[in-house]
Amino acid sequence: MVMPIQILPEEVASQIAAGEVVERPSSVVKELIENALDAAADQITIIIREAGKRLIEVVDNGEGIPNIEMELAVQRHATSKLKNAADLFRVSTLGFRGEALASIGSVSHLTLLSRVQKEDIGGLIRVEGGEVHPKESLGIPPGTTVRVEHLFYNVPARLKFLKTDRTEKRHINDVISRYGLANPKVRFKLFQDDDLVYQTSGSGNLREVLAANYGVSSARQMIEVISEDDNLKVSGYISPPGLTRSNRKEMQFFVNQRPVQDPALSKALTQAYHTLIMKGRYPISVLFLEVAAERVDVNVHPTKSEVRFEDKGEIFKGVGRAVRRALLAHTPVPDVDNIRGAQLWGGPAPDHRHVKRQVDPAWTMLEKTQEDVPFGFSQDSAQISAELGAPILRLIGQVAATYLIAEGPDGLYLIDQHAAHERILFEQFMANQSGNIPSQVLLDSVVVDFSPSSADLVQENLPILNQLGFDVEEFGPGSFVIRSVPVLLINTSPEATLRAAVEDLEVDETPLEKNKEEKIIARVCKKAAVKAGQVLSPDEQKRLILDLESCQSPRTCPHGRPTMIHLSVDLLEQKFGRTGPR
Ligand code: ADP
């Protein structure tokens, strides 16, 4: 039976359009953030529950929507950003299709609350599965709040195709951190199930946003790019050749403030690094291209993540040139860790504290303002470690294949070899973190299979694992191939270390990225450290003590257990009942 041709009811048309615009919770977040930015908001708060399936709420302090336009805002093809077709060729706003609110409203329970500064009263409008309810009035502060509940409640197919909560949350985090980079003057806050998981200061300092996204230490290393000619301005930051990733995800480009994905731009960037970084590694970039609006077509993709340039070749050459120039002008910072290698047996322990603190004063400020300094040892812990540093030790030997005995300035030290080694590995990782951890290519790459939920975790933590020196890549459903491992772990089974890295991770719901990295490091070090019961050669014993001496906090393992027990000469004398002169 053939059906007659008919114009689709508005509700169905919206749902079809929604299919293009709203693929997953993060697409909603993207559209709502873009609306807030178009409304010139400088504070945007995003509240997420259950990975966006239960709630996505975006609160802004922007211009708001005039009361009489509230109904229009949720209509399809209703926009305040375009007047005629010609405008389409000089779009300066992020939105212009007039589709987002209508589309989102057709697949969720949407509430729009808004007030413009000069009106006394705000409006509230609800849309349920495309059905618009009558507007209500209420007193609210200026700005707009969009609340999206029960996303895809009426599109079970979409709901079914959503990934795990972790993955959907990661997509949301990615979107927000990207807009954070593009808008350093805007103060972003992201809450996931009541936890504040990301925030930027809105100070306008791009490096601060880099620090929020990549950690203070990576942010500090990033190289500034500035280049301008008649048709193209390129600015932003790129990573030095020593700071790389094993995937392309962190090569970020913005064209006229709009995040875009363009393989050709990525190629221009990687080519500029040619011979500077290893094959299979990719730089981090946050590059802003400014092109005259009429020289770029932004209307080539429903989610507007692709653009078309009038003169592609020229743009790519310009990007390559700008990056190459910045790289050439960059002088590498001296490697702090060579100092450790130069230390001799019995010599004074190197003072890492001074080296660590040799930073631009502006950065010290930044570290202090960070609520949670990721790795840089804070001033306080440096002071503590000065008092609690390891004594210079003379090795005597190993007992029970578990403890090392050493003589120190004031008596006898019993060292737990496992705990000590854990501490050493941990600090070596910490000192090298942010992509500088040397890795060793495995002669035979190893394929490891995971359960679906663990596979998800591995997938989610790939950026961190890469940063720690693991070259791991997805190899098929639930399986991953390990191509290289951190040099520090070369004596441990790659499979066991990778498993250890993601073990128990699901326990913490939405840990901060930085804490997570530290946790993964601690876990990996535990796995990789020498075990109790392992016989060590005299050289290995010496090495262990030497390395322990150069630790910042040699007296405890990363989990806080002691690495050594001290039997003072006084105590020995007391135990032996000696009282007189020695
Ligand atoms: P578009 O952004 O493409 O114009 P949307 O459906 O996203 O389409 O939004 C429709 C209209 O609603 C916008 O053009 C704008 O006038 C208004 N609007 C939406 N969100 C906001 C907001 N956060 N602040 C002010 N106005 C908004």
Ligand code: MG
């Ligand atoms: Mg929009």
